[in-house]
Amino acid sequence: MLNERDDQPRPARAGEDLIKVKDLKVHFPTGGGTRRAPEVVHAVDGVSMAIAPGETLALVGESGCGKSTIARALIRLLQPTAGTIIFAGQDITRVAERALRPIRAEMQMVFQDPASSLSPRMRVETILSEPMRLAKWNRDDIHRRVRELLEFVGLNETAVARYPHEFSGGQKQRIAIARALALSPKLIICDEPVSALDVSVQAQVINLLKDIQKQFGVSYLFVSHDLGVVRNVAHRVAVMYLGKKVEEAPRANLYERPMHPYTQALLSAVPRPRVHNRVKRVVLKGDLPSPVSPPAGCRFHTRCPLAADVCRQTEPPLREIESRHSVACHFAGQSIAG
Template sequence: MSIPGAPPDLADLPPGCAFHPRCRFAEKRCTQEEPPLATISTGREVRCWVLMRTVPDPEPVGDGEAAVPATAPSSRADTVLRLEAVHKHYPAAGRGEVRAVDGVSLEVRHGETLGLIGESGCGKSTLARVITQLVPPTSGTVVFEGQDLGRLSGRALRGVRRRLQMVFQDPFASLDPRMTVGAIVAEPLANFGLRREARRSRVAELLELVQLGPQAARRYPHEFSGGQRQRIGIARALALNPSLLVCDEPVSALDVSIQAQIINLFADLQRDLGLTYVFIAHDLAVIGHLADRVAVMYLGKIVELGRVADVYQRPQHPYTKALVEAIPVADPLLERTRRPPPLRGEMPSPLGPRAGCRFHTRCPIARVPGVCKDEEPELCAHGQPGQRAACHFAGQA
């Protein structure tokens, strides 16, 4: 649940109550007179002309179960993105190599959101950069809209990037502080030859689309809050009408109240523009709200894949089960009585190669010595239709 609209421009505040453009209880007086600070109980004061009225409680936000995705799965079965045995390894100064991504295969369909979750260091951001070709894969194939990106020349790959864009985690670091917002959003348009007047019109349209307004074009990134900067980054990513956005933890650096606004913005843009998302997040609740399917990543591998409701309610892999059990519950009494998830230790080093299941050193059901230490499990069908897990004892955690 989030507040509709966006905070007002501090240089051009509305008349009356500053909150009235976003308030569902606003009346005529709210738009004309600024309310005084009034005491409504001991130690409690508020500025609101409607404070004497009964304001109904907000609608409940759920009982802790996985939320229904903001967008229904697309009826079209078109595959927008396909990864086949993708690896990305880095040399490690005489100690072998870091296997950041180690044999990932998956598909993303038109109009859906694929969530990608896992602990820090599991390879999510590296996979995002491989998908967008910011770094080339060590081996494997990345196919986007029917084209093998590894076979494209620089000019052809540049053309593909009109349809494949990325939203970065840190909205301030990804924006040039010396450029105005208008210049930042217009930069990809200029790179592809759009004339100045057309660029100006498109920038105004994009800023309106992300609920900042055309007046933001004249200002600089440091004049905006974190959530507003992320809106600028989203506007820039949308400039060339992409079909796929790869979103690398776009809300993790934001305040919780702002996160909800940005998540709802992503959902609105997907509905209105028909976008497809690969959405990376630490927060499983975010993925539960936004995604249609979810892929769970551990130490460079996908260990579980399936529809969000299936994976969250009936996890087949013990790592997924531990992540789901760590989701906070809204009921404080229930939260205090819950047992901590049975996940011990830290993630091992990504230096490879390694034998057996890469989760066996932390797994509560691993058989060591035995098959878990000696044989690497394949990502196979387990649980519900479309659900897969890489575990010798899937569903037994």
């Protein structure tokens, strides 16, 4: 279990957000077949969000809900179908690939599996220096920066001559984080960055990410399915379900007063170490519907214990119930625990 630290920075909400996303949609057409028409996968279907400088927004939800698709669309590894992405005051939604290069110096990504995100044919020095070489840094500055990065992420200078396969999983992820820091980005997108690591190593990597934020003021979009991890890293949490955002709130509000039935079910499954803090587990019936043909009305109604006719007919808007606490549910705030 990770230990929650009290030194987590509290970013101010005043001023402009670093990144703003409005009504983002990412759809994937399928090939169809000889006897059926092509279909469309609604991976992300109208999501809006914003991240302030020095803030961590966590995206949580089941596999297939659109979390990683959003992460890749923000950094333009995927082309959005619709919507807008404003980064540092600039619309980057449809910026050409060449024009994206200087912008990408300020937006970096840490992937889930460090073994597959690091080239097995490159030594660590080459991996870390590549972003700086592409940015036309001189050799002396690159040499100094590589050593600084290794020291900051807790690796010995001798690591420069070794290959990724010579390191443990946690050390590989430290190298991946060092590479993301190379050009001093303003935003780092973390896509399940600790899910492939042992629990004890997870704590070390999470604490490293928090130290980076405290020292350099970077913003994070933290994608995870693990609400235990999210509680120790996020300032705000957005809950995704089948391509839609169903709830968003500051961390403490969401964990103490979840208002969407889906959020309540997710939190009921989080292990709790103390007996008096146990919450009755809510087991949702059925499987996640297909994003090819999402249900009408509320997309969660096929699995929701509170579902009524209005849920099957009318999609609930995402509305602010409390200060900075938004929920998309006709029965927001009602408990599903029997």
